[in-house]
Amino acid sequence: MVEKSHTAGLWPAFYEPFRNFGARVADWLAPASDASSDDKAYRISVELPGVKEEDIELSVHDGVVSIKGKKQSEREEKGDTWFFSERQFGSFSRSFRLPADAEGDKIAASLKDGVLSISVPKSAPELPEARKVQITKG
Numbered sequence: 001m002v003e004k005s006h007t008a009g010l011w012p013a014f015y016e017p018f019r020n021f022g023a024r025v026a027d028w029l030a031p032a033s034d035a036s037s038d039d040k041a042y043r044i045s046v047e048l049p050g051v052k053e054e055d056i057e058l059s060v061h062d063g064v065v066s067i068k069g070k071k072q073s074e075r076e077e078k079g080d081t082w083f084f085s086e087r088q089f090g091s092f093s094r095s096f097r098l099p100a101d102a103e104g105d106k107i108a109a110s111l112k113d114g115v116l117s118i119s120v121p122k123s124a125p126e127l128p129e130a131r132k133v134q135i136t137k138g
Contacts, residue, residue: 030092030093030094031046031047031048031067031092031094032046032047033045033046033047033094033096035096037122039122040121040122041119041120041121041122042098042099042102042119042120042122043117043118043119043120044065044096044117044118044120045115045116045117045118046067046094046115046116046118047114047115048069048071048111048114048115048116049114050071050114051069051070051071051114053111055069055070055071055072056068056069056111056116057069058107058109058116058118060098060104060105060107063097063098063100063102063104064095064096064097064098065095065096065098065104065107065118065120066093066094066095067092067093067094067095067116067118068091068092068093069091069092069093070089070090070091070092071089071090071091071092072089074086074087075087098120101122101123101125102120102121102122102123103120103121103122103123104120106120106121107119107120108120
C-alpha cells in the first residue's frame with residue numbers, strides 16, 4: 001500500500017486561483033469593444049482613451065482585423081509642500097474574425113474622443129443569373 005503525503009493535495013489547491021491568472025490579466029488590459037452590423041457594413045468600436053493615433057496599428061490579414069498599440073501617459077503635479085507623479089505604460093491587442101461577406105480590403109477607421117471606429121463594408125450577395133434552358137424533343 002502506498003502512503004500519500006499530507007501536502008500532496010495541498011499544492012494543487014494552493015495554485016488553483018493562479019492557474020488562469022495570465023489570461024485574466026490579458027483580458028483586463030484588453031480595451032473594451034463592441035461590434036454591430038446593418039445591411040451595409042460591420043462596425044467595431046474600441047475604447048482607447050489616452051492613446052495617440054500614431055501608437056495604434058490596425059491591420060487585416062486572412063479575414064481577421066487586428067488592433068495593436070501602446071498606451072503611454074504621464075502626469076505630474078507640484079505644490080508648495082507636495083509632489084504627485086503618475087505614469088501608465090502598456091501594450092494591448094484585440095482581434096476580430098470577419099464574416100465571409102465582409103470586404104476586408106475596403107476597411108475604414110477613425111479615431112475620435114478616445115474611440116476607434118472601424119467600418120467594414122458587406123459585399124452584395126451574388127444572385128444567380130437566370131438562363132434559358134432549351135428543351136429538346138424526345
